[in-house]
Amino acid sequence: MTTALSSHTTEEVRALLAPPGGALLHELSHGLGGPYHVLLPEQFDTNSAAFRQAFAEAGVDGRVYYAKKANKAATFVERAAVHGLGVDVASHGELREALAAGVRGTDLVVTGPAKDDQLLRVAVLQGSLVAVDALDELDRLLTLAAELGRTAQVLLRRLPPGQPHSRFGLDDGELETALRRCRTEHVDMAGFSFHLSGYDIRERADLAAESVRLCTHARTLGLRADRVSVGGGFAVDYVDAESWSRFHESTRPEHFHAHKTFSGYYPYHSPVAGADALRALLATTPADESLSLAELLRTAGVTLLVEPGRALLDQAGCTVFRIQGTKERDGYAILTVDGSSLSLSEQWFDSEFLPDPVLVPYAREDLADAGPYPACVGAATCLESDMLTWRKIPFPVRPAAGDLLVYLNTAGYQMDSNESPFHELPLPPKVVIDTASSTSGPARPRWRLDRHP
Numbered sequence: 039m040t041t042a043l044s045s046h047t048t049e050e051v052r053a054l055l056a057p058p059g060g061a062l063l064h065e066l067s068h069g070l071g072g073p074y075h076v077l078l079p080e081q082f083d084t085n086s087a088a089f090r091q092a093f094a095e096a097g098v099d100g101r102v103y104y105a106k107k108a109n110k111a112a113t114f115v116e117r118a119a120v121h122g123l124g125v126d127v128a129s130h131g132e133l134r135e136a137l138a139a140g141v142r143g144t145d146l147v148v149t150g151p152a153k154d155d156q157l158l159r160v161a162v163l164q165g166s167l168v169a170v171d172a173l174d175e176l177d178r179l180l181t182l183a184a185e186l187g188r189t190a191q192v193l194l195r196r197l198p199p200g201q202p203h204s205r206f207g208l209d210d211g212e213l214e215t216a217l218r219r220c221r222t223e224h225v226d227m228a229g230f231s232f233h234l235s236g237y238d239i240r241e242r243a244d245l246a247a248e249s250v251r252l253c254t255h256a257r258t259l260g261l262r263a264d265r266v267s268v269g270g271g272f273a274v275d276y277v278d279a280e281s282w283s284r285f286h287e288s289t290r291p292e293h294f295h296a297h298k299t300f301s302g303y304y305p306y307h308s309p310v311a312g313a314d315a316l317r318a319l320l321a322t323t324p325a326d327e328s329l330s331l332a333e334l335l336r337t338a339g340v341t342l343l344v345e346p347g348r349a350l351l352d353q354a355g356c357t358v359f360r361i362q363g364t365k366e367r368d369g370y371a372i373l374t375v376d377g378s379s380l381s382l383s384e385q386w387f388d389s390e391f392l393p394d395p396v397l398v399p400y401a402r403e404d405l406a407d408a409g410p411y412p413a414c415v416g417a418a419t420c421l422e423s424d425m426l427t428w429r430k431i432p433f434p435v436r437p438a439a440g441d442l443l444v445y446l447n448t449a450g451y452q453m454d455s456n457e458s459p460f461h462e463l464p465l466p467p468k469v470v471i472d473t474a475s476s477t478s479g480p481a482r483p484r485w486r487l488d489r490h491p
Contacts, residue, residue: 040285040288040289040293040294040412040429040430040431040432041281041284041285041288041289042281042394042410042431042432043277043281043282043285043306043392043393043394044277044278044281044393044394045276045277045393045394045396045446045447046275046276046277046278046353046447047353047446047447048078048081048353050078050080050081050471051078051353051356051446053483054076054356054471054483055396055398055444060398060442062483062485063076063358063398063442063444064398064400064442066358066469066485067358067360067442070467070469072360072376072377072463072464072466073357073358073359073360073375073376073377073381073466074357074358074466074467074468074469075111075355075356075357075358075381075448075449075453075454075466075467075468075469076355076356076357076358076468076469076471077111077113077114077354077355077449077468077469077470077471077488078353078354078355078449078471079113079114079116079117079354079470079472080472081352081353081354082114082117082350082351082354083117083121085312085313085349085350085351085352085353085354086102086104086117086118086121086123086350087121088312088313089102089312089313089316089344089346089349089350090102091313092313092314092316092317092320093316093320093342095317096317096320096321096332097332097336098320098332098335098336098342099335099336099340099341099342100341100342100343100344101124101341101342101343101344102123102124102344102346102350103123103124103125103126103145103147103267103343103344103345104118104123104124104125104126104345104346104347104350105126105270105345105346105347105350106125106126106127106128106132106135106136106347107126107128107132107347107455108347108348108350108351108449108450108451109347109351109355109449109450109451109453109454110453110454110490111449111453111468111470111488111490112135112139112488112489112490113468113470113488113489114350114351114354114449115135115136115139115141116139116140118136118139118141119136119139119140119141120140122145123145124141124145124146124147124343125141125145125146125147126146126147126149126345126347127146127147127148127149128148128149128150129150129157130154130156130157130160133146133148133157133160133161133164133166134160135490137164142164143161143163143164143165143166144164144165144166146161146164146166146167147166147167147168147169147193147267147343147345148161148166148167148168148169149169149195149231149345150169150171151171151172151205151206152171152172152175153168153171153175155178155182158175158178158179158182159182159186161190162179162182162183162186162188162189162190163186163188165188165191166191167191167192167193167228167265168190168191168192168193169193169194169195169231169267170192170193170194170195170208170216171195171206171207171208172208172212173208173212173215173216173219176192176194176216176219176220177219179192179225180219180222180224180225183224183225184223184224187224188224189223189224189225189226190224190225190226191226191228192220192225192226192227192228193228193229193230193231193265193267194208194213194216194217194220194227194229194230194231195207195208195230195231195232195233196208196213196230196231196232196245196249196252197209197212197232198232198233198234198245199245200234200241201234201235206233207232207233213252217255217256217259217261218259220261221259221260221261226262227256227261227262227263228262228263228264228265229249229253229256229262229263229264229265229266229267229340229341230249230252230253230263230265230266230267231249231266231267231268231269231343232245232249232267232268232269233269233270233271234268234269234271235271236271237271237272237273237305237308237315239310239315239318239319239322240322242268242271242319243319243322243323243324243331244324244325245268246266246268246319246324246331246342247324247325247326247327247331247334248324249266249268250266250334250335250338250340253265253266253338253340254338264339264340264341265340265341265342265343266335266340266341266342266343267342267343267344267345268319268342268343268344269344269345270344270345270346270347270348270349272311272312272313272315272316272344272346272348272349273305273308273310273311273312273315273349274308274311274312274348274349274352274447274450275306275307275308275309275311275312275352276306276307276392276393276447277306277307277392277393278307279307279309281307282306282307283307285392293429293430294414294428294429294430295370295372295414295425295428295429295430296428298425298428300388300389300390301388301389302389303389303390303392304384304389304392306392306393311349311352312346312349312352313349315349316344319331320332320335320342347450347451348450348451349450350450351449351450352447352449352450353447353449354449354450355447355448355449355453356444356445356446356447356448356449357381357382357444357445357448357452357453357466358442358443358444358445359375359376359377359395359415359426359442359443359445360375360376360440360441360442360443361373361374361375361376361437361438361439361440361441361442361443362374362375362376362418362439363439364413364437364438364439369412370412370413370414370430371411371412371413371414371436371437372413372414372416373413373414373415373416373437373443374416374417374418375415375416375417375418375426375443376418377417377418377426377463377466378417378418378419378424378426378458378460378461378463379417379424379425379426380456380457380458380460381452381453381454381456381457381465381466382426382445382448382452383451383452383453383454383455383456383457384452385425385456390427390428390429391426391427391445391448391452392429393445393446393447394431394432395415395426395427395431395443395444395445395446396443396444396446397433397434397435397437397441397442397443398441398442398443398444399435399437399438399441399442400438400440400441400442402438402440409432409433409434409435409436410432410433410434411432411433411434411435411436411437412430412431412432412433413430413431413433413437414427414428414429414430414431415427415431415443418461418463419460419461419463420461426445453466453468467487467488468487468488468490469485469486469487469488470485470486470487470488471483471484471485472484472485472486
């Protein structure tokens with residue numbers, strides 16, 4: 039039987055899953071008439087405070103930008119505005135939503151390839167940082183700034199040396215050309231940015247140090263160049279090390295429905311994650327340097343920008359489905375739930391969201407039966423490939439129609455990166471859970487719908 043991969047969780051989530059909290063989840067399932075996402079904004083606050091604390095401990099001037107693409111919910115951008123975080127946006131819609139949530143234009147960084155003129159125009163008017171991805175984009179930005187009589191705030195996005203085939207960023211020759219073009223009015227060249235795939239802290243520190251040296255070079259040309267953005271890439275630790283190792287050692291095709299195989303998985307266990315990964319980055323001594331990255335930044339007077347998405351959303355949400363039916367197949371069950379795999383976006387990457395969903399049974403009498411009961415999870419569409427979980431999960435009791443499956447820690451990228459109203463199924467709404475103090479007793483959860491359409 040497949041290895042259990044129980045997700046790390048928090049006291050707040052455990053209270054929702056256990057009686058009487060489980061009753062609230064069932065009531066929401068009944069009232070909303072389908073699957074839904076739960077959002078926990080207080081955890082977002084905790085995570086953002088941890089990142090800022092990491093900067094303070096290292097004595098580094100740093101700025102945290104929430105990568106909005108990680109979740110469309112309005113509540114997280116609203117929390118970013120309240121706490122003075124920046125927001126990373128990559129479309130006119132994301133920019134508009136951030137401004138509507140109270141984020142100041144000067145607290146936005148606009149990323150993404152080949153940004154259209156409307157997005158660039160509003161970014162210039164709002165004084166937002168623009169991460170320029172190509173020379174023609176820089177030319178359009180400078181033209182717009184001149185027409186508006188404003189100054190464009192620019193980061194030049196570097197092509198990482200280790201990713202020569204990436205479609206993003208400027209190579210060394212293009213960077214030199216861009217620097218020369220920035221020596222004009224209507225542009226304030228604030229510094230450099232880059233984004234690396236994966237979570238290699240050493241690689242990120244080395245490229246950050248090179249970017250600091252580029253800032254020094256740009257200053258000799260009369261440019262401000264006092265900021266470096268390292269993008270995101272701060273891992274999330276979903277499951278414990280022992281379970282993750284056991285999964286890799288023991289997993290076989292027969293542990294998956296239809297012997298499904300995948301080319302790879304997200305690293306669901308990471309020994310250094312979240313704000314601790316930022317601490318490790320700042321403490322790393324880059325190649326060809328004698329000082330740590332933190333010391334290099336302080337010496338050069340460079341501000342470090344980070345743009346975490348998944349890491350700020352760690353434990354800040356979960357996704358709830360109701361089981362509509364079960365059937366037995368070759369010693370395991372196939373569960374069908376009231377939604378689709380498009381609401382767990384890891385499928386977008388031809389992969390699987392591996393942490394076990396938690397079974398929250400509806401009131402019934404057979405809960406004392408000995409388990410485990412292996413089951414995979416299918417969706418309510420007529421496509422063979424529409425599976426939320428191909429892996430045969432070892433549930434502690436037999437799942438039944440009316441029970442809930444709660445996928446934990448899904449706020450980061452899983453909820454809506456790939457959502458679709460296929461089959462005219464409604465998109466799962468987002469329910470914001472607030473823990474409010476009561477003068478007459480313990481704190482009780484209150485809920486509301488997120489205001490994002």
